[in-house]
Amino acid sequence: MTTAAAPPRVPEAIHRRRWAILGSLLLALLVIVLDNSILNVAMKTIATPAPVGLGATQSDLEWAINSYTLVFAGLLFTSGLLGDRFGRKRALLAGMAVFGVASLLSALASSPGELVGYRALMGVGGALAMPATLAIIMNVFERSEQPKAIGIWAGAVGLAIAIGPITGGLLIEHFWWGSVFLVNVPVVIIALIAMVVLVPESKDPNPGRMDPVGVLLSIIGLVALIYGIIKGGELADFTAAEAWVPTLVGVVALVAFVWFERRTPFPALDVTWFRNKVFSASVAVVGVIFFALMGVSFFGVFYIQSVRGYSALQAGLLMLPLAAAQLLFAPRARLVVERFGVAATAAGGMALVALGFVGYVVITASSPIWVLIVIGLVMGAGMAHVMPPVTVAIMGSLPREKAGAGSAVNNTFRQVGGSLGVAVLGAVLSTVYRDGMSDTLQHLPAEYRDKAGESLEATLAVAGRMGPKGEALIGPANDSFIHAMHVVAGLSVGVSVLGVLVAWFLLPGRTPAPGAPAGAAEQTDRPRETAAADA
The missing domain is CATH 1.20.1250.20 (MFS general substrate transporter like domains)
Incomplete structure (x- = not known):
């Protein structure tokens, strides 16, 4: 007795354009992930005094990265919930629009403080868009094609991470520092047009009541935890109050979040x-x-x-x-x-x-x-x-x-x-490096000693300022760094x-049916959420 094939769960109009939809989502993914790696290349130029750069200090540069990370990580979970409740296409379009505007503002920043603020705004846009990309893939592809689509999604992340430094290097060589942000704008415009035309709307048909307490606790917990981790990595000392206090606040808030979510009838996150x-x-x-x-x-x-x-x-x-x-x-x-x-x-x-x-x-x-x-x-x-x-x-x-x-x-x-990883392994790298350089640094003048011990880059900078006498630092510095790298x-x-x-x-292990994702067996009979009105 033959069993009839299960009918497709994705409307035919969406199914026909599913790969084009994936292509538009990859544009969003590329520009968001690429921007995280492209900035590293421009740091040295941004630190240069005006008119070449902004004259940013080391602290300014760190916050140009960390302001994005803090906002992005803190809002990721909340943004995913908003997409499920109000529409993933809306979240995606809003996120890309905010990201594009913030990229333009970052390119035109006239001070380090402005750059830090605009980078935080870019984090808001990235947090809104990122969860929506994967959620939309799950709703426009049948179960059997989801592994292939997610594989392409994951490959695009790797590509963006790699081409970021290359793109940044080319832009810095030929244009001014702001070009590493301005390059996002045309990509965002193309992506927005493609998404408006191609991407269908989808959302949770039964979202239940809002959970403002859970959402607030999740934001406080994630932001405080990430801040404490970043601060501990910067100081290479997680016992410092500036590191452990916010980390503790974050952990307590997240524990309270889990406790509250287990007891509220309409949890933001089903902890089960x-x-x-x-x-x-x-x-x-x-x-x-x-x-x-x-x-x-x-x-x-x-x-x-x-x-x-x-x-x-x-x-x-x-x-x-x-x-x-x-x-x-x-x-x-x-x-x-x-x-x-x-x-x-x-x-x-x-x-x-x-x-x-x-x-x-x-x-x-x-x-x-x-x-x-x-x-x-x-x-x-x-x-x-x-x-x-x-x-x-x-x-x-x-x-x-x-x-x-x-x-x-x-x-x-x-x-x-x-x-x-960056905070803990970076702290270990710094600690082992400093220990390895301690004997060498004892022979330096007092005004150079502390600064030269901060990092390999700091040691090489001091060696450059010392002229021929500084050449004796280069060999031990490289040796100490490689030893620290081996430890990490x-x-x-x-x-x-x-x-x-x-x-x-x-x-x-192996799934019962080829192409069916793990855990999918118990989900195949779940009701399909409503399809897009523009399908």
Whole structure:
């Protein structure tokens, strides 16, 4: 007896243009993710006094990055909820419009303070748009095609991370510093036009009452936690009051959030989702991999540019292998999942990431540059086999009508994991470096000693000001930095191995049907939310 195929759950008009819709969403994804990496290249120019730059101090530069991160991370979860309630297309369009306007204002900023404020506004736009991209994918693709679409989505993230420094390097070489923000504007305009025409509206048909207390607690908790983590990383001292007090406030607010959500009849976040082993393990793997990977991005830039002497543009080009591997393998990760299951695929990907970190443990100042290319290919291939399957597992564990909240949880864990990685591994890098340089710095004049011990860049700057006498600092500085890099890379290996174990033992094996995401079996009978009026 043959069983009739289940009817498609996506309206035909939307189904026909689903790949064009994905293309418009990737534009949003590219411009948001690219902007995070493109700014790093422009830092030195922005620090230059006017008219070349803004004369920004080190603190100004840190806040130009951190203001975006704080707002982005703090509003991600709330933005996902708003998209589910009021419409994901509305959230996407509003986010892109805010991001575009803030990019234009950032390009025209006349002081470091203005730049910090406009970067925070860019964080608002990014937070509104980012969860909506993944939620819309879940609502315009059938279950069988979602792994492929999410694989392309994940590959685009890797591409944006890699081309950011290249784009920034080219713009800085030929234009003024504001061009790294102005380049966003035409992309945003094209994306907005495409989204208005192509993207359908979708939302939760039964959102229930608003939960202002839960939303407020989530914002306070995430912002305070991320701020404390960032501050601890900056100071390389998490015992300082400026670090542990906001961290404690954040933890207490998040604990209160969970307590309140378990008792309110209309929670902003259904905390029972975390009882689902697949959901919890998947978000844990996301946090773990970004904790480790943000560490390598932190020390990798200094190794390539300061130790090896490559330009910012050349450093960006050396990141292309990582992006190319993600772009090549991420859309095909679903085929590996169909054959071996989510657990084996994600654990194997985490193992490749760990292997890449092993490469950084043994690399030296004179290692052939092709070693970095191989490391990038290995880590990119690993990343490509982790993010698509765990993202599908997260989203497939939830009802479609909660896609925005699910996407927001996924992105929040990624952001918190990445911020922890930069702060914790950056603090370890700074501490080990200073310890390694302590004997050498004792021979410096008192006015140079403290400043030269802050970082490799600070040591090289002091060496430059000292003239020929400063050349004696360069060798020990490079040696100390490489030793610190080895320590941090070793810690990243350990964190990645933890991710291997979580993925192997807690994620599901092969799914009953090819292409069906983990946890999807129990969701296939859920009612489909209302389709777009403009379908």
